[in-house]
Amino acid sequence: MMNSATSFSRSGLSDWLVQRVSAVILALYFVVVLGFIVTHGDMSYTDWHGFMACTFMRVFNLLALLALAGHAWVGIWTVLTDYITVRQMGARATFWRLLLQVGMGLSIFVFVVWGIQIFWGN
Amino acid sequence: MKSNRPVNLSLAQVLAVNLKSPVAIASILHRISGVVVFLLIPVLLYVLQASLRSPESFDAIKHGFVGSFIGGGLIFIAVAGLLFHFVAGVKHLIMDVGVGESLQGGRNMAWASIAVAGVLIVLFGLWMVA
Numbered sequence: 192m193m194n195s196a197t198s199f200s201r202s203g204l205s206d207w208l209v210q211r212v213s214a215v216i217l218a219l220y221f222v223v224v225l226g227f228i229v230t231h232g233d234m235s236y237t238d239w240h241g242f243m244a245c246t247f248m249r250v251f252n253l254l255a256l257l258a259l260a261g262h263a264w265v266g267i268w269t270v271l272t273d274y275i276t277v278r279q280m281g282a283r284a285t286f287w288r289l290l291l292q293v294g295m296g297l298s299i300f301v302f303v304v305w306g307i308q309i310f311w312g313n
Numbered sequence: 314m315k316s317n318r319p320v321n322l323s324l325a326q327v328l329a330v331n332l333k334s335p336v337a338i339a340s341i342l343h344r345i346s347g348v349v350v351f352l353l354i355p356v357l358l359y360v361l362q363a364s365l366r367s368p369e370s371f372d373a374i375k376h377g378f379v380g381s382f383i384g385g386g387l388i389f390i391a392v393a394g395l396l397f398h399f400v401a402g403v404k405h406l407i408m409d410v411g412v413g414e415s416l417q418g419g420r421n422m423a424w425a426s427i428a429v430a431g432v433l434i435v436l437f438g439l440w441m442v443a
Binding site: 211214215218221225229234235236237239240243244259263266267270298302305306308309 | 344347348351354355358361362364365367368371372375392395399402403405406409437440
């Protein structure tokens with residue numbers, strides 16, 4: 192049960208579920224947004240702004256942003272705890288892993304604030 | 314749990330074994346694509362923000378950034394990563410409900426995910442340059 196203090200929900204089973212639920216939300220969001228973009232070849236600002244600013248997309252954007260935060264946390268945490276290990280790098284690994292995990296958390300926080308500003312700022 | 318077993322595998326040895334396994338290739342690509350997309354989130358948010366600010370800003374980002382070699386390249390890498398990560402993720406969800414869990418089933422699903430993602434990435438690249 193190494194490093195459970197820095198995992199998203201402090202439970203492997205719960206992290207597993209967060210990863211699946213957020214994955215389904217992000218998958219649907221990706222299909223909707225990329226689908227809109229590729230079906231509007233020479234897109235204008237009016238098309239794009241009208242699409243992203245409708246109430247449905249405003250809510251969906253926020254849902255996807257929060258799903259992204261949980262998904263990225265679980266995913267990057269998994270990668271860091273798999274590769275930045277004492278076995279691979281020696282004793283300094285613990286320091287670097289923790290530093291990278293804090294950096295990851297702060298980055299995700301910035302993404303969430305930035306995203307909310309984009310979707311709900313004006 | 315502390316393990317004192319020696320770990321003497323060289324990277325070349327690890328690669329030699331894993332590059333023969335479609336399951337291992339799909340797995341590491343799923344991880345790499347996830348990390349790449351995470352690192353490119355600031356680029357995607359920047360483009361999104363500029364595209365929604367005003368009609369002038371939209372045109373500037375569309376032609377000046379996405380139309381440039383570096384900007385377009387970054388967007389292509391991000392979308393290619395998303396496409397692979399998406400297909401590999403759907404494969405995981407299918408296997409979670411019990412489909413393709415056998416050894417051969419897992420190999421087939423891994424090959425299929427790489428092939429489907431490859432086709433989608435090529436199609437997106439063609440759409441971008443068209």
